[in-house]
Amino acid sequence: xxxxxxxxxxxxxxxLLLVLFFGTLFGLILGVLPGLGPTTxxxxxxxxxxxxxxxxxxxxxxxxxxxxxxxxxxxAVLINTPGTxxxxxxCLDGYPLAQKGEAGRALGMAxxxxxxxxxxxxxxxxxxxPILAQLAYEFGQPEYxxxxxxxxxxxxxxxxxxxxxxxxxxxxGILISTVGKDFMTSIDRFTFGINELTEGIGFIPVVVGLFAxxxxxxxxxxxxxxxxxxxxxxxxxxxxxxxxxxxxTILRSxxxxxxxxxxxxxxxxVASLIGYSEAKRFSKKPEEFGKGSIExxxxxxxxxxxxxxxxxxxxxxxxxxxxATTAVILTGLIIHGVRPGxxxxxEQPDFLYGIFGSMLIANILFFIFGFFxxxxxxxxxxxxxxxxxxxxxxxSVCGTYSLNQSIIDVWIMLFFGVLGxxxxxYGFSVVPVIIGxxxxxxxxxxxxxxxxxxxxxxxxxFTRPIALxxxxxxxxxxxxPLIRSRKIKKKK
Amino acid sequence: MSNxxxxxxxxxxxxxxxxDEFKVSFVIIFVSAILLITTFTFDIVPPILNRGIQPxxxxxxxxxxxxxxxLIIYYLATKNPWKVEKKLPKSFFLTxxxxxxxxxxxxTLDFFLAIxxxxxxxxxxxxxxxxxxxxxxxxxxxxxxxxxxxxxxxLRFPPGIITNIYYS
Numbered sequence: 082x083x084x085x086x087x088x089x090x091x092x093x094x095x096x097l098l099l100v101l102f103f104g105t106l107f108g109l110i111l112g113v114l115p116g117l118g119p120t121t122x123x124x125x126x127x128x129x130x131x132x133x134x135x136x137x138x139x140x141x142x143x144x145x146x147x148x149x150x151x152x153x154x155x156x157a158v159l160i161n162t163p164g165t166x167x168x169x170x171x172c173l174d175g176y177p178l179a180q181k182g183e184a185g186r187a188l189g190m191a192x193x194x195x196x197x198x199x200x201x202x203x204x205x206x207x208x209x210x211p212i213l214a215q216l217a218y219e220f221g222q223p224e225y226x227x228x229x230x231x232x233x234x235x236x237x238x239x240x241x242x243x244x245x246x247x248x249x250x251x252x253x254g255i256l257i258s259t260v261g262k263d264f265m266t267s268i269d270r271f272t273f274g275i276n277e278l279t280e281g282i283g284f285i286p287v288v289v290g291l292f293a294x295x296x297x298x299x300x301x302x303x304x305x306x307x308x309x310x311x312x313x314x315x316x317x318x319x320x321x322x323x324x325x326x327x328x329x330t331i332l333r334s335x336x337x338x339x340x341x342x343x344x345x346x347x348x349x350x351v352a353s354l355i356g357y358s359e360a361k362r363f364s365k366k367p368e369e370f371g372k373g374s375i376e377x378x379x380x381x382x383x384x385x386x387x388x389x390x391x392x393x394x395x396x397x398x399x400x401x402x403x404x405a406t407t408a409v410i411l412t413g414l415i416i417h418g419v420r421p422g423x424x425x426x427x428e429q430p431d432f433l434y435g436i437f438g439s440m441l442i443a444n445i446l447f448f449i450f451g452f453f454x455x456x457x458x459x460x461x462x463x464x465x466x467x468x469x470x471x472x473x474x475x476x477s478v479c480g481t482y483s484l485n486q487s488i489i490d491v492w493i494m495l496f497f498g499v500l501g502x503x504x505x506x507y508g509f510s511v512v513p514v515i516i517g518x519x520x521x522x523x524x525x526x527x528x529x530x531x532x533x534x535x536x537x538x539x540x541x542x543f544t545r546p547i548a549l550x551x552x553x554x555x556x557x558x559x560x561x562p563l564i565r566s567r568k569i570k571k572k573k
Numbered sequence: 574m575s576n577x578x579x580x581x582x583x584x585x586x587x588x589x590x591x592x593d594e595f596k597v598s599f600v601i602i603f604v605s606a607i608l609l610i611t612t613f614t615f616d617i618v619p620p621i622l623n624r625g626i627q628p629x630x631x632x633x634x635x636x637x638x639x640x641x642x643x644l645i646i647y648y649l650a651t652k653n654p655w656k657v658e659k660k661l662p663k664s665f666f667l668t669x670x671x672x673x674x675x676x677x678x679x680x681t682l683d684f685f686l687a688i689x690x691x692x693x694x695x696x697x698x699x700x701x702x703x704x705x706x707x708x709x710x711x712x713x714x715x716x717x718x719x720x721x722x723x724x725x726x727x728l729r730f731p732p733g734i735i736t737n738i739y740y741s
Contacts, residue, residue, distance in 0.1 A: 249642045256635050263628040268616045301668035304699045467699035471692035471710040479722045495672050507597045525631050532625040
């Protein structure tokens with residue numbers, strides 16, 4: 082009961098409500114604009130959160146996360162371009178349905194299923210995160226090392242790119258985290274005599290570079306691209322018949338999305354693809370998928386929004402990001418001096434339940450904004466890239482500079498922008514780099530401390546049951562893409 | 574699907590050193606090898622003070638892992654070639670050039686001026702010819718961002734021609 086009251090606290094704080102309102106609105110705008118999204122937006126807004134108290138800062142980031150994930154559906158339905166990668170599966174049926182003159186119905190279903198998925202995942206978060214945090218009390222350094230390894234091996238099975246390319250990108254992310262003074266011995270590593278590098282490479286320049294700047298370079302190759310926009314008259318709430326057809330799909334996808342979200346390093350993109358394919362598998366009319374099936378939209382959208390709450394579970398309970406955007410939220414927590422993990426649940430329940438409550442409210446707010454304002458948000462896509470991206474550049478540069486007031490950070494951002502562009506061009510996803518960078522310190526730190534505990538005996542890792550379980554799960558995660566590709570080959 | 578096959582076939586006919594998979598693998602292995610050599614220059618903790626592994630051991634292991642995985646992707650690519658990417662358009666190289674201009678101007682003249690120059694340059698290269706919009710992205714918006722960061726976040730921008738005038 083106390084926890085429920087703590088969850089409702091944001092409703093009684095005008096400041097938090099204002100932050101939620103702004104975060105949801107900003108998240109929707111970011112979600113609608115192709116190339117931007119909650120990860121880039123979160124990274125861009127991170128410096129501004131320094132002016133806020135920790136709860137308001139995290140509420141702002143989580144509301145951007147929830148609304149941005151939904152916002153991608155608007156562009157997916159109307160211009161056949163996913164505003165966010167998580168909305169890619171929504172294009173498959175959203176756009177064909179819009180082409181049939183039912184854009185309002187498609188967006189109505191996307192809005193309702195996103196909201197249900199989002200709220201479902203917050204409920205999972207409220208019940209599951211404290212249990213996971215309780216389990217984490219049993220974790221020592223070796224267990225955290227094994228968990229981080231499990232998180233990294235999960236990169237092999239994320240949606241984009243080949244498994245090995247994802248693992249290379251993840252290893253590269255960890256390598257970036259080793260730049261600077263070694264935390265155990267203070268010995269310089271990869272600093273090349275540059276003083277600014279002794280503190281290491283910051284998270285913000287890397288994220289803004291890999292997401293915003295590389296996208297700017299990608300957009301520079303698409304300046305002649307023409308989008309076929311479908312006019313939207315008004316969003317329609319789903320009919321009784323639509324609800325009858327889709328309620329099972331929405332619930333199933335909400336469960337799938339929440340589960341996928343909880344897995345370290347996975348996120349909305351994988352969730353929506355699995356949610357979509359499961360909706361097709363269970364459908365009475367699978368032949369309609371890809372031609373404007375309302376179940377397809379519901380399956381993809383409920384799953385990707387359900388992944389938001391799911392991804393917050395390992396982030397808050399263990400300090401392991403569940404997705405790229407939660408990696409940004411995790412950075413926000415660290416910047417504000419909040420250490421995620423079991424102690425957070427014991428010492429700051431008001432803070433945690435404030436976040437849970439805010440996520441719940443954000444899901445309701447984006448439903449209202451989406452329902453009444455989708456037409457306006459759709460118009461944002463009309464802002465030409467030649468105006469939009471130079472503006473994003475100005476904000477990116479100032480935002481990156483502002484954290485440490487270092488021009489080197491800006492150059493690092495530009496370097497990662499170019500690198501990110503070529504990575505994406507040759508099929509390397511940039512998400513693993515971010516996850517690797519976040520987990521890098523944890524992996525190295527726990528490995529080295531474990532070896533001190535074990536007096537250098539590596540085999541001792543396998544004598545700890547929880548660590549051993551994570552290692553076995555890691556092997557399964559590595560083998561999974563192989564098994565999957567063999568199955569696909571056999572089917573063919 | 575047939576386009577992808579065509580692109581893959583086109584890639585197959587190229588000599589191996591012109592293929593994307595070779596170029597990408599070569600760059601990764603080359604850079605990793607240089608970094609691996611660099612790790613041998615890291616200071617070594619004397620055995621009496623050393624607890625656990627040396628600071629260079631972890632990066633070394635990572636780099637060896639990256640090289641090994643790159644060899645695997647190259648081997649896999651010889652069996653299943655990557656599709657040939659389209660040539661990059663002029664606008665991409667101009668945008669890349671604008672990054673270089675930004676670095677040079679921000680280092681030598683002024684940070685604000687660099688943002689302004691890049692914004693106008695990129696906007697123009699991407700096809701914006703209307704003066705009002707060029708001024709909007711190149712001057713009005715950067716001023717708003719500058720003032721916003723300066724007043725709300727209390728940020729002090731690096732000294733330069735224009736910034737010095739503002740601060741004085």
